[in-house]
Amino acid sequence: EVQLAQSGAEVKKPGESLKISCQGSGYSFTDYWVGWVRQMPGRGLEWMALILPRDSNTKYNPSFQGQVTISADRSISTAYLQWSSLKASDTAMYYCVRHLAPGFDYWGQGTLVTVSS
Amino acid sequence: DIVMTQSPDSLAVSLGERATINCKSSQSVLDTSTNKNNLAWYQQKPGQPPKPLIFWASTRESGVPERFSGSGSGTDFTLTISSLQAEDVAVYYCQQYDTTPSFTFGPGTKVDLK
Numbered sequence: 344e345v346q347l348a349q350s351g352a353e354v355k356k357p358g359e360s361l362k363i364s365c366q367g368s369g370y371s372f373t374d375y376w377v378g379w380v381r382q383m384p385g386r387g388l389e390w391m392a393l394i395l396p397r398d399s400n401t402k403y404n405p406s407f408q409g410q411v412t413i414s415a416d417r418s419i420s421t422a423y424l425q426w427s428s429l430k431a432s433d434t435a436m437y438y439c440v441r442h443l444a445p446g447f448d449y450w451g452q453g454t455l456v457t458v459s460s
Numbered sequence: 461d462i463v464m465t466q467s468p469d470s471l472a473v474s475l476g477e478r479a480t481i482n483c484k485s486s487q488s489v490l491d492t493s494t495n496k497n498n499l500a501w502y503q504q505k506p507g508q509p510p511k512p513l514i515f516w517a518s519t520r521e522s523g524v525p526e527r528f529s530g531s532g533s534g535t536d537f538t539l540t541i542s543s544l545q546a547e548d549v550a551v552y553y554c555q556q557y558d559t560t561p562s563f564t565f566g567p568g569t570k571v572d573l574k
Contacts, residue, residue: 387566393561404563447563
């Protein structure tokens, strides 16, 4: 069974750094693009970035380029999303997703990130 | 960038009645090399991640009930729930894909019981 297990909820202050994770299981992790989708409170869905764990090729939504970094560790089938300096506007639910054209066929349970002073 | 719109924003349907959601893209999402529309539909219930319902505009994902169907091509698409059940109360999103890659979601349509 394909699963994407995400790390737990985080509460951070503005300016702090953060790295959240997503561990894939039940499939060949290196062979599928894995990415992140943001959902701000009460809002819709926004694709942020993708990575192909096989060669760490990355693709970013231009709206998020330079704001976050996506990475992966093939040895532990885990993808990451990181921020170097969080803002209050980063408060959102972040979903890990597996890409199978034309969309995302598996979703993690979500990681809630709250940024507040 | 392709912009996705959905209508209506919300609708209330009686149990057993039909629900119809429309999705429009600012550019065609038909891939002429494959003759497939790069369009997906998702269902999101409160407190849950989105669940894929339909890919390629009209292909139901495994396990999705037959009452869910997708249609359309090019720029205009429809998700139909033929006989609404209580468990179908949710927000529904369409999403387009291009091979850049780039993915854009519609703003969502909330379906409630009347």
